[in-house]
Amino acid sequence: MKKYLIKSKKLFIINVLFVIIDSSLYTFIAFLIKDLIDTSINKNTERFTNIALISIFFIIILLISSYLREIFFAKYIQYNMTVLRYDIFSKIINRNKENFHGKNTSHYISLINNDLELIQRGYFLNFLNIIQAILSFFIATLGLLKLNTIIAVFILIISTIPIIVPYIFNNKLSTLKKSFSDSLSSLMKITKDFLLGFETIKSFNLQNTILCKYNKHNSNMEQSRYNFFSLNAMVNLIINLFSYLSYFIVLGIGTYLVIKDKTTVGTFVATIQLMEFISGPITNISYIIADFKSMLLIGNKIIKVVDENTLEDLGLKKNSFVNSIEFKNISFSYNQQNLALKNISFKIVKGQKVAIVGKSGCGKSTLINLLLKYYDNYTGDIFIDNINIKNINSESIHNLISVIHQDVFMFDTSFKNNLTLFKNYSEQDINKVINICKLYGLVNNLQNGINSNIGENGYAISGGEKQRISIARALIRKSPILILDEATNSLDNKTSYLIENSLLNISDLTLISITHKFSKQLLEKYDLIIVLKDSNIVEIGPFNKLMNNKNYFYELYSLTESKKPANINTS
């Protein structure tokens, strides 16, 4: 976390310079006040006027310098927060699937919003305030020593007492702040879940149950916030007590010295003025250190994410697919207990069209997850063009392979952005995929055509339309390998047939399709059908061969056929 404090050395140095200028001017003005009072007591009008004019000049300079100091404080915070927030988000977005899902998304949202907000004030601003307090303290001490050594020594001894307070409460404050941050994160988690589950809550009439759960989390969070603030109030009380005590002691000593003619009234007033710049910073430092230290656990939480090693970026770049995809003796388990894949081997040659079939839970999507490098703790090897995918970087894999999952996500933006995924494509390319995916009807119905907003997760469009957009967004990338993971299950049979058929006719496209739909017309067009049962490949081959085998595939096919209402009219 420390590296972010001086991320921009230039801004840091400018801030320190302004703090030095500011503190020196404040100290110098205390000396002018001393002269003003002493000359007025001595009734020296001419000298009084001169000093008053010089004071006005320096006060104007001080105002300008204070203004600039605040501007550069703000600039420093703006810069550091921008860099830190970007770094956190970039680490999160570059996590692999397993790591990413290790935490609920609301944890990340809470980290980026709530925790960073605490860090902004409690870490960056406090860091600058500590520097300011230390420098003001030293410059004012020098001034004070020059004015009156006896008072200076007293002030220094008395003012340093409050500094021990934060050390006494440090651990407790830090734990309470972390518990506040954690409870906020868990409140965000259930808020997100309940809002996403709105439809389910309504249809199962769960409002009261949900409100009860929400209330529990809400009260917990507010209670932990209260716990932190109440201890903080106690710390502040003790610090203030010491500050007032030291102020009155110095007042007494100063008055005694003036009565005994050991110092002038001007010096006494200037001393009190400078004391503000000694006990003020020390009191501030006490507050700030308490606050700064209470941020450490939250800082650690953030730094864990920022310093995380993303192994994703390792491996060589691969820009083309020329030969084959091969799985060799792959076995894999998500949880070290049940095998999701058992000793899987097969080869797909460039341009081939391959269907993967099998009952729910037999491991079809897992095959794809491994090919996409979402997990790498499997035994066996996966090759693309005879290169082990563990040696190819993930970015290349995701450029070579476009995948359309069964759960489609739509961004809350225009139809066009959802199709192009914010990249630039020609109008011709966009129209071509709109055509293949039978989306022209939808585009014509949208108020602003392709520039119409389709709402949060595509609220304004149907499930089938979302699936067609997701196919279009994969096609427009022109990746040499396309994977359909039950990508047409929300489409009616005719549309589904027409789209899949168009894809089967793209000769240089390597198509891998996980499907539950057993359409004879389509399955016959696949070069290979891989049949999975209980995490194993039980059959592999073209449609006719598998049908002639009259084994497991034949059983699955016959079962689905018997449930079909009628043949698809493809004309």
Ligand SMILES: Nc1ncnc2c1ncn2[C@@H]1O[C@H](COP(=O)(O)OP(=O)(O)OP(=O)(O)O)[C@@H](O)[C@H]1O
């Ligand atoms: N992230 C995960 N963590 C733990 N187990 C998982 C995970 N994802 C899948 N599984 C389990 O692995 C097995 C294979 O799942 P997979 O998603 O590959 O099945 P599938 O054949 O694609 O099923 P479906 O046709 O229903 O989508 C299942 O038993 C499933 O419960």
